[in-house]
Amino acid sequence: MQIFTIKAKVPAVIVFGDSSVDAGNNNHIQTVLKSNFRPYGRDFYGGKPTGRFSNGRVPPDFISEMFGLRPYVPAYLDTAYNITDFATGVCFASAGTGYDNATSDVLAVIPLWKEVEYYKDYQKKLRDYLGAEKANTIISEAVYLTSMGTNDFLENYYTLPNRRNQYTINKYQYYLASIAESFIKTIYSLGARKISLGGLPPMGCLPLERTTNFMTGNGGTCNADYNKVAVAFNAKLSSLVARLNNELLGSKIVFSNPYPIFDQIVQTPSSFGFESTAVACCSTGLFEMGYMCDQYNPFTCTNANSYVFWDSFHPTDKTNRIISEHLFKTVLSTLQ
Template sequence: MHKTIVLLLLAEIILVPSSDGAKVPAVIVFGDSSVDAGNNNQISTILKSNFAPYGRDFDGGRPTGRFCNGRIPPDFISQAFGLKPFVPAYLDPMYSISDFVDGVSFASAGTGYDTATSDVLSVIPFWKELEYYKEYQSKLRAFVGDAKATQIISEALYLLSLGTNDFLEDYYLLPNRRNQFSVDMYEDYLSGLAAKFIKDLYALGARKISLGGLPPMGCLPLERTTDFLQGNGDTCNEEYNKVALNFNGKLSGVVNNLNQELPGIKVVFSNPYFILQKIVQNPSSYGFEVAAVACCSSGLYEMGYLCNRLNPLTCSDADKYVFWDSFHPTQKTNQIVSDYVLRNVLSQFL
């Protein structure tokens, strides 16, 4: 049996919570396209993925608005905690408060900590995700009653995953923030926004929070392509990777400070950087064949509307690829990263 399959089977055995073990009653999600389950479908933005070939490996082959061929990390995390195998999008009209009791995603593809980032592609700003959460709390209290809602709110696991867009779609792409901040100052600005958001969540009753770090964003196919076109060869953009590492260090510091500052809170830092770096550097060890190019079309620059079923070049087996489109991992990569984070960080909530 292939080593990767054995490891995944072991991970599934480890991560199934026992009936008498500690489990969270809900998984509540904030962030960007790494965790958007389809909220962008309901807003006026070009950044959508509610069409084929997106979702072709999701249950029923449905394009849900997830930027993936299948499931994304909150889906795997929800299932590992004994909840639904997917976390629905808050704005999806297919669902109502009865579907959100044990999990809901407020995430919006293209957003960032910085409101200026969400303005780039007219998506839901981070602060608005919190407003939707407040609305959700009111609906939850009306649906299950005050006591039960308070218990769900305080015991739920909150997942935050964003930040990549602040650098790649804002700071390095547009001049405004670069004119205002050095990259180090911008990291400080963003980490301050992350801390404020968690404090706001805490004031609303949240106690179990996972703050997600940045991936090695210089190794995304889009950035490798940009680097290649600039004459630097087909390699990862190490400048961007160093920024991601440095920013992750600051986010880790935010986590440490908040755990000391806020009574009763438990914040953890879920860092995907090193596991994704290992996968990209040695894809065959994880059962992949291709890491530099994505599955969709040429795999060099397509995402959203540029990744569509009219293009005949999209790969037939996404499980061979680390990346689905030029910016987002495949379902298989998402599962490996989720299993890693669950075993090494989130297992303390099981």
């Protein structure tokens, strides 16, 4: 039974995280945060809205292809796929989630601990399908991609009072980093060895945050305070990765930091072939995402490749490709 292609550099890509990497798990839970309708997915294979928060692919799809695997990673809860598909790649991510359980509660999405439970369930199915030895090889040789944290700040800490009353912004970052550490140690104990911990983008430059900034009299510029928090949190994650590489025997953990390349795109969009960075393609491009970004909105742009952002929170397929290629070339290729 052949389960990975001749040219594949790793046997599988396994994904945890939020909407930056969700391949459609939220379609199968009770939440308002979904994107399984047009115009989402209009530039995906067959123009299919899969539940990815983009006009096309999200980073794990590109990364899977760069490792010589399929050009997309299917969602674990998608009933169109089964363990034969998941043997070479699977996504447990849920849009709207974060490290903090309180973040996933905001929009009733899958918390990180539940993503790990799905992963344990997946391991059992994989062993039943391939036998323990082959399954264990895939588990230890697979690349694990994780991407979350933005929602912890934007949908939780800065939006709701509870965490702000408990933690200063710096202490909250340490709290999240401690959960990230516990998460990595958990999947390591389950057999994961090649792990990419994803950092935060310049989250103050999302069109939604620019719109908020405009309404508070700052002219639609990036929210500099949010960007400083992203940089500070990324530094904490980078230190964590260095420490865990020393602590966890046989592990290869990398920090995939999208901030510098994303910031370059936002600051000099024309050098990457983009025309618009402050406004998204979908709807008015100022604040809509999910159900507010639907096919009946007359404002949605015709060519998403001119735009850095697809909706007010998520990048276009083209932006995802540029960031993925950069991270693969600089960091992720060391995991093969």
